[in-house]
Amino acid sequence: MKFSRRRSPIVATTLLFGALVAVGGVYAVATSVQPANAAVSAGSETQVEQGRRLYLEGCSSCHGMAAQGSQNGPTLIGVGAAAVDFQVGSGRMPMGAPGAQAPAIYPPRYDDNQISAMAAYVSSLAPGPAIPTAEQYDYAHADQARGGELFRINCSQCHQAAGQGGALTQGKYAPNLMGAEPKEIYEAMITGPQSMPVFSDAQIPTENKKEIIAYVTALQEDPSPGGLTLGKLGPVTEAAFLATAVVAVLITMAVWIGIKAR
Numbered sequence: 001m002k003f004s005r006r007r008s009p010i011v012a013t014t015l016l017f018g019a020l021v022a023v024g025g026v027y028a029v030a031t032s033v034q035p036a037n038a039a040v041s042a043g044s045e046t047q048v049e050q051g052r053r054l055y056l057e058g059c060s061s062c063h064g065m066a067a068q069g070s071q072n073g074p075t076l077i078g079v080g081a082a083a084v085d086f087q088v089g090s091g092r093m094p095m096g097a098p099g100a101q102a103p104a105i106y107p108p109r110y111d112d113n114q115i116s117a118m119a120a121y122v123s124s125l126a127p128g129p130a131i132p133t134a135e136q137y138d139y140a141h142a143d144q145a146r147g148g149e150l151f152r153i154n155c156s157q158c159h160q161a162a163g164q165g166g167a168l169t170q171g172k173y174a175p176n177l178m179g180a181e182p183k184e185i186y187e188a189m190i191t192g193p194q195s196m197p198v199f200s201d202a203q204i205p206t207e208n209k210k211e212i213i214a215y216v217t218a219l220q221e222d223p224s225p226g227g228l229t230l231g232k233l234g235p236v237t238e239a240a241f242l243a244t245a246v247v248a249v250l251i252t253m254a255v256w257i258g259i260k261a262r
Contacts, residue, residue, distance in 0.1 A: 044120075051121030054114055058094045067125055072098070079191065080128020081119035086187040088115050100171030101194055129190045136206055137186040139214035147215030150208055154199065163219045168195055178220050182213045 056065070062073030069075030076083075087093040091105030110118070119131060139147075152161055158174035160166050165176035172195050177185070189209055192198035204212070 047117045047120045048124050049121075050114075051117035051119070054110070054118050055121055058109070059118075062094070067122065076122050076125070078126040078128045079122065081123040081131045082129040082187045083191040083193070084119040084122045085115060085131045086184060086191055086193060088118060090184060092193070101173060104175065129187075132183060132186045132190070134183075137182040137210065137213055139182060139210045139217060142207070142210040142214035144211070144214045144218050146208075147211030147213070147218075150204065150212050151215050154204065155212070158196070163216055177216050180216065180220075182217065185213050185216060 055063075055067070059067075059073075059076075062070060063076050064070045064073075067076040069077075087102070088110055089108055091108035092102035094109065095102045096105075108115070122128075123130070151159075151163075158166060158168065159177055160174075163177035165174045167173050174195075180188075186209055188196060189199045189204065189212070199209070
């Protein structure tokens with residue numbers, strides 16, 4: 001007489017669950033640890049340590065001792081070196097006082113070497129957007145006309161079609177782009193500072209980013225042969241300004257004539 005050995009359904013389920021957990025753990029380690037190690041290699045250990053000290057002195061009061069964030073500032077884990085280079089390099093960080101938005105301040109508080117060290121430290125915490133190379137934002141051969149189309153589709157709602165900036169909600173604003181450098185524009189697109197969304201390469205490829213930079217640069221260099229630019233706010237605003245000025249002159253003349261007629 002033979003007895004068939006049957007495996008308990010509970011044991012089979014437990015083994016399957018354990019196998020799935022093991023595979024998931026191996027995958028997580030392979031996909032997260034390796035990029036973090038690569039980030040650390042981007043800056044020397046000495047530079048990372050210098051950046052950590054600078055971070056603790058100037059940033060930890062808002063972003064936390066381990067860059068985990070707090071009520072006064074968001075987490076910096078995963079923001080990448082590009083975000084640090086943009087925010088600190090433009091003087092927006094560290095903020096002098098709480099506010100709806102950090103304004104750009106030049107010259108920045110830290111020099112280039114200190115900014116690079118802080119960027120190396122933050123990038124060592126977790127992978128994120130790297131500081132772009134000069135080749136990535138070189139717009140010498142980019143199509144300005146195409147850049148204008150892309151800018152009007154993706155950017156003009158906040159920055160205005162001529163890049164003059166504009167007001168947003170809750171006291172925030174889109175900054176004027178007339179003083180923005182190509183590197184700064186590129187970093188803003190890949191990091192999404194303040195209220196700006198992040199434009200990954202899947203949304204706006206590198207070549208299209210170059211075209212947008214070419215358009216903004218053309219706006220910065222565009223002369224005003226007609227006289228005053230009036231903020232480049234458009235023909236309607238400029239016509240309203242002219243009409244107001246003419247009416248003010250006519251009223252002044254009418255009052256002057258009335259006084260003289262007495």
